[in-house]
Amino acid sequence: MADKRINDLFITGDQTYATIDQSVGRLVLDPKAHTTNWLKWLIVGVMGSGLMMFSIAWLLFQGTGIWGNNIPAAWGFDIVNFVWWIGIGHAGTLISAILLLLRQQWRNSINRFSEAMTIFAVMCAGIYPLLHTGRPWNDFWLFPYPNILGMWPQFRSPLLWDVFAVSTYFSVSLVFWFVGLIPDFANLRDRSTNKYGKLIFALLSLGWRGSNQHWHRYEQMYYLLAGLSAPLVLSVHSIVSFDFAISIVPGWNVTVFPPYFVAGAVFAGFAMVIIWAIPLRKYYKLEHLITNRHLDWMAKITLATGLIVCYGYFLEVFFQWYSGNPYEFKLLTETRFSGMYAKFYWALIVCNGIIPQIFWWNKARTSNFWLIFVSISVSIGMWLERFVIIPMSLTSNYLPSSDKPYYPSFWDFGMFLGTIGFFIMLMILFIRFLPMINIFEVKDLLYKFKGKKEYVEGQLPVEMK
Amino acid sequence: MAHDYSDPSGLYALVGEFETPERLMVAAEEARKAGYKVMDAYSPFPIHGLSDAIGFRDTKVPWTVFIFGLIGVTLGYTMQFYTSVIDYPMNVGGKPMNSIPAFIPVAYECTILFAAFSAAIGMFAYNRLPMPYHPIFNAKNFERASQDRFFLAVEASDPSYDREAIEKVMKSNGALEVSECDF
Numbered sequence: 001m002a003d004k005r006i007n008d009l010f011i012t013g014d015q016t017y018a019t020i021d022q023s024v025g026r027l028v029l030d031p032k033a034h035t036t037n038w039l040k041w042l043i044v045g046v047m048g049s050g051l052m053m054f055s056i057a058w059l060l061f062q063g064t065g066i067w068g069n070n071i072p073a074a075w076g077f078d079i080v081n082f083v084w085w086i087g088i089g090h091a092g093t094l095i096s097a098i099l100l101l102l103r104q105q106w107r108n109s110i111n112r113f114s115e116a117m118t119i120f121a122v123m124c125a126g127i128y129p130l131l132h133t134g135r136p137w138n139d140f141w142l143f144p145y146p147n148i149l150g151m152w153p154q155f156r157s158p159l160l161w162d163v164f165a166v167s168t169y170f171s172v173s174l175v176f177w178f179v180g181l182i183p184d185f186a187n188l189r190d191r192s193t194n195k196y197g198k199l200i201f202a203l204l205s206l207g208w209r210g211s212n213q214h215w216h217r218y219e220q221m222y223y224l225l226a227g228l229s230a231p232l233v234l235s236v237h238s239i240v241s242f243d244f245a246i247s248i249v250p251g252w253n254v255t256v257f258p259p260y261f262v263a264g265a266v267f268a269g270f271a272m273v274i275i276w277a278i279p280l281r282k283y284y285k286l287e288h289l290i291t292n293r294h295l296d297w298m299a300k301i302t303l304a305t306g307l308i309v310c311y312g313y314f315l316e317v318f319f320q321w322y323s324g325n326p327y328e329f330k331l332l333t334e335t336r337f338s339g340m341y342a343k344f345y346w347a348l349i350v351c352n353g354i355i356p357q358i359f360w361w362n363k364a365r366t367s368n369f370w371l372i373f374v375s376i377s378v379s380i381g382m383w384l385e386r387f388v389i390i391p392m393s394l395t396s397n398y399l400p401s402s403d404k405p406y407y408p409s410f411w412d413f414g415m416f417l418g419t420i421g422f423f424i425m426l427m428i429l430f431i432r433f434l435p436m437i438n439i440f441e442v443k444d445l446l447y448k449f450k451g452k453k454e455y456v457e458g459q460l461p462v463e464m465k
Numbered sequence: 466m467a468h469d470y471s472d473p474s475g476l477y478a479l480v481g482e483f484e485t486p487e488r489l490m491v492a493a494e495e496a497r498k499a500g501y502k503v504m505d506a507y508s509p510f511p512i513h514g515l516s517d518a519i520g521f522r523d524t525k526v527p528w529t530v531f532i533f534g535l536i537g538v539t540l541g542y543t544m545q546f547y548t549s550v551i552d553y554p555m556n557v558g559g560k561p562m563n564s565i566p567a568f569i570p571v572a573y574e575c576t577i578l579f580a581a582f583s584a585a586i587g588m589f590a591y592n593r594l595p596m597p598y599h600p601i602f603n604a605k606n607f608e609r610a611s612q613d614r615f616f617l618a619v620e621a622s623d624p625s626y627d628r629e630a631i632e633k634v635m636k637s638n639g640a641l642e643v644s645e646c647d648f
Contacts, residue, residue, distance in 0.1 A: 151553060187612060220523075228584070444511065
């Protein structure tokens with residue numbers, strides 16, 4: 001039967017509402033559900049965060065001179081990492097908002113930890129531009145507030161649009177994530193046997209009682225938030241791309257940037273979701289909720305967005321030739337195709353253009369090894385893409401004096417590895433203290449596939465007649 | 466529904482417990498047809514069609530979002546207009562003072578920000594949340610309302626409240642248990 005087949009694909013095994021509560025809620029309520037592996041990864045994360053804190057402290061003490069940034073390459077690792085992290089975050093919003101609007105119910109099983117990933121990735125991203133300003137204690141100048149200088153921010157600048165876009169994106173994602181957690185907090189409140197656990201979840205659930213009236217307004221709000229987040233996520237990375245595209249720097253001034261950046265963000269983000277989904281479902285025995293079909297479809301989205309990104313690479317080359325601008329063409333031939341940085345450009349083409357094509361094979365989309373391999377290659381490739389676009393374009397310019405190479409310093413790498421550690425730490429803590437799969441939406445998914453046969457438009461269930 | 470919470474004693478509602486959403490839905494529909502109005506259902510996940518079965522309809526959240534979206538776009542644009550045209554006019558690359566295309570992104574983000582926050586805050590406000598105490602939590606077995614059971618509560622404040630008749634409606638539609646719940 002068709003229903004049964006679909007059911008088997010998204011939720012396998014003989015599941016009931018109680019088994020879902022058990023397999024997801026257990027991870028929060030039962031400390032024994034987490035082994036020493038969890039602790040090891042937490043230590044890795046904490047050490048990484050320590051490196052980040054140390055790099056930031058040294059930076060604040062010494063100033064941005066400790067980074068490899070120079071003139072003309074005033075944007076180096078800091079902006080590369082900013083764009084990389086923001087992009088990774090986008091998959092969470094895509095899964096939670098756009099797939100919800102498209103009625104892709106399978107997203108119910110993966111949206112919670114993808115949304116968490118979004119929030120943590122945007123936190124990592126936000127650190128960079130704030131420090132990049134050089135005097136982060138004056139960062140409140142970015143916001144329009146009446147001041148004794150009588151000055152206002154420059155609203156015609158994409159950099160200021162970025163401030164609004166990223167801060168809106170972060171706060172809206174946080175709201176979306178929190179309201180999604182409320183019914184699950186109520187579930188944990190009712191299931192917890194620990195006095196303090198009960199109290200904490202009772203406070204967090206805000207007294208949620210699952211009333212139909214509440215669900216009615218909740219659903220309206222949830223779809224509205226999705227409808228607002230969907231264009232928001234597209235606008236955020238478009239605006240990030242405006243930081244480059246609106247300038248006249250060769251290699252940046254390309255009209256294809258907004259869609260190309262958005263596709264790249266989804267590409268990198270889905271790769272990161274796969275990187276997290278595979279170990280999580282394996283170690284926490286969630287294969288019946290995050291099934292092979294989920295991985296298969298995520299891999300297909302990665303492949304599709306990867307092809308869009310490749311089209312972007314092709315268009316970049318085309319425009320650099322077709323524009324007839326000698327500086328654009330010089331950048332293409334002397335900085336990208338050849339020269340000291342060429343290896344990064346070709347590594348990018350291999351990582352993002354060639355390796356993801358493995359996903360055309362059915363077997364690769366269900367094999368843990370190939371999924372992880374391609375996803376890591378995509379993550380590296382997307383980082384290289386931003387490196388190719390940002391410092392490499394800046395080092396080849398209209399003026400001969402701009403031909404100055406960019407070398408990252410130890411502290412650039414310290415910050416980068418540090419934020420990766422910070423991200424790992426936040427994810428590991430999230431896995432321990434919050435339900436990593438949306439309990440009520442997975443129950444809804446189960447009901448949609450199992451209960452459909454019983455209830456036919458306002459009639460009594462067949463078995464009860 | 467409106468209820469006088471100033472009286473802390475007495476009966477709150479008659480609560481039926483169901484095993485599946487279908488049974489809850491049918492029971493709610495029957496109860497509505499029998500003329501009961503002050504009732505609510507409780508379930509671990511949203512059930513489509515249940516609001517119709519109970520006879521509940523509400524569009525306050527979408528309207529709130531729409532209005533706050535309009536407020537957001539107005540404030541966002543006005544802020545840019547005031548700062549860039551009136552208070553601190555500055556020539557940037559010969560662009561007009563009121564650079565409409567350049568002002569769209571920030572106005573747009575303000576729209577989303579206001580609309581999204583009004584959606585969440587509005588949902589909580591109209592639902593009267595946070596509300597740490599509610600009489601329905603006294604209902605028997607109610608901790609399963611967030612797990613795997615489905616509840617229908619006909620409140621005692623309903624003008625045609627009749628314990629026997631409601632119990633009959635619930636039982637005939639497959640209620641596992643019907644019990645009274647006090648404040």
